[in-house]
Amino acid sequence: MADASVFDFTADRIEQSTALDKLAARGTVRLALKAAGLDPGAVDSRQMLVVLKSVLPGELHRRGVGDAAEVCQRIGEALAKAGLSADASDGADRAAAIFARLGSR
Amino acid sequence: MTILGLLGVAAFGLVSALVGVRLLALARRTREAPELAMGLAFVLSGAIAFPLLTAAGFLAAADEPTLARGAAAIGTTSLFAGYVGLAIGGWRIYRPSERWPLLPIAAGTALLVVASAVSFVSTDSRPGGLRDVFFWTGASVGSLTFGWNAFESFSLYRQLRRRLALGLAEPEVANRVLLWGIGSCAACAMTLHGLASRLLVGQALGDGYRLISSGLGLTAAIAIALAFFPPAGYRRRFAAAPARDGEL
Numbered sequence: 001m002a003d004a005s006v007f008d009f010t011a012d013r014i015e016q017s018t019a020l021d022k023l024a025a026r027g028t029v030r031l032a033l034k035a036a037g038l039d040p041g042a043v044d045s046r047q048m049l050v051v052l053k054s055v056l057p058g059e060l061h062r063r064g065v066g067d068a069a070e071v072c073q074r075i076g077e078a079l080a081k082a083g084l085s086a087d088a089s090d091g092a093d094r095a096a097a098i099f100a101r102l103g104s105r
Numbered sequence: 106m107t108i109l110g111l112l113g114v115a116a117f118g119l120v121s122a123l124v125g126v127r128l129l130a131l132a133r134r135t136r137e138a139p140e141l142a143m144g145l146a147f148v149l150s151g152a153i154a155f156p157l158l159t160a161a162g163f164l165a166a167a168d169e170p171t172l173a174r175g176a177a178a179i180g181t182t183s184l185f186a187g188y189v190g191l192a193i194g195g196w197r198i199y200r201p202s203e204r205w206p207l208l209p210i211a212a213g214t215a216l217l218v219v220a221s222a223v224s225f226v227s228t229d230s231r232p233g234g235l236r237d238v239f240f241w242t243g244a245s246v247g248s249l250t251f252g253w254n255a256f257e258s259f260s261l262y263r264q265l266r267r268r269l270a271l272g273l274a275e276p277e278v279a280n281r282v283l284l285w286g287i288g289s290c291a292a293c294a295m296t297l298h299g300l301a302s303r304l305l306v307g308q309a310l311g312d313g314y315r316l317i318s319s320g321l322g323l324t325a326a327i328a329i330a331l332a333f334f335p336p337a338g339y340r341r342r343f344a345a346a347p348a349r350d351g352e353l
């Protein structure tokens with residue numbers, strides 16, 4: 001599923017680029033997504049790019065990754081090139097889209 | 106004081122009717138289920154049920170028991186049908202891909218059908234009589250439905266607020282979700298307050314009770330109006346909010 005692969009892609013790259021093991025890398029991405037109000041099973045590239053820019057550097061820094069911002073920058077560039085796209089929006093996105101419609105003129 | 110006590114409840118009915126018509130017009134264009142279900146819910150409760158139930162009270166006071174019973178029965182059925190629309194709307198908005206909500210919705214609908222049937226068949230209009238008991242049983246189902254909508258809205262709002270900080274959600278939409286949560290919460294509390302008042306105090310409600318009910322109705326009316334019928338000035342608040350760039 002394309003949605004899940006954005007999460008897997010990011011966690012795998014963090015594991016490869018840092019001293020974090022698989023479990024820690026995935027846990028860190030999960031925590032960052034939770035802080036951003038996103039679902040790991042439904043996050044798309046656009047959302048992950050924002051998380052990589054604004055949330056993950058701090059999370060990685062807290063886990064002793066020195067060049068966290070640089071790591072996230074590199075992963076973000078790779079993610080953008082990978083062209084992974086979500087084939088469905090998550091529940092919150094769908095509900096928000098309905099609310100946008102319900103109040104539209 | 107009596108007029109003040111009725112003000113909030115009347116405002117809730119009026120706003121529900123206006124919002125309902127607006128949502129049904131939207132549903133006609135979009136052919137989507139959420140606006141159809143919510144539109145029917147608001148129209149049935151606001152435009153039909155509230156006027157009929159109010160009229161039933163006046164007719165009973167004017168010693169027209171047959172007309173009063175008829176108006177109350179049609180109003181009750183309309184109100185309960187609105188609750189079903191509200192439940193279906195909640196399901197289609199928050200959990201469209203899940204099937205479990207169908208079970209409580211079906212159970213609630215069955216209870217509401219029985220309660221509606223009793224309102225037509227029974228002539229027992231005494232306080233605490235069969236009609237009264239079934240009316241408040243149905244109203245409790247409605248209160249639960251509003252409560253569920255409030256819970257889902259607040260959960261969604263909490264999620265959207267986090268996204269908002271990163272520019273991943275629209276401020277106006279997040280505010281609309283919050284307002285619907287507040288409106289649902291107030292409507293739920295209004296019904297629960299009515300039920301509790303009946304159980305604890307009986308039919309002869311004092312002005313204080315009416316004022317609380319009116320305050321909750323007014324809160325729900327304002328929140329629902331701002332959520333689904335926002336005036337241009339209110340919308341402009343969000344147009345001025347800075348958009349965040351989502352790209353690296």
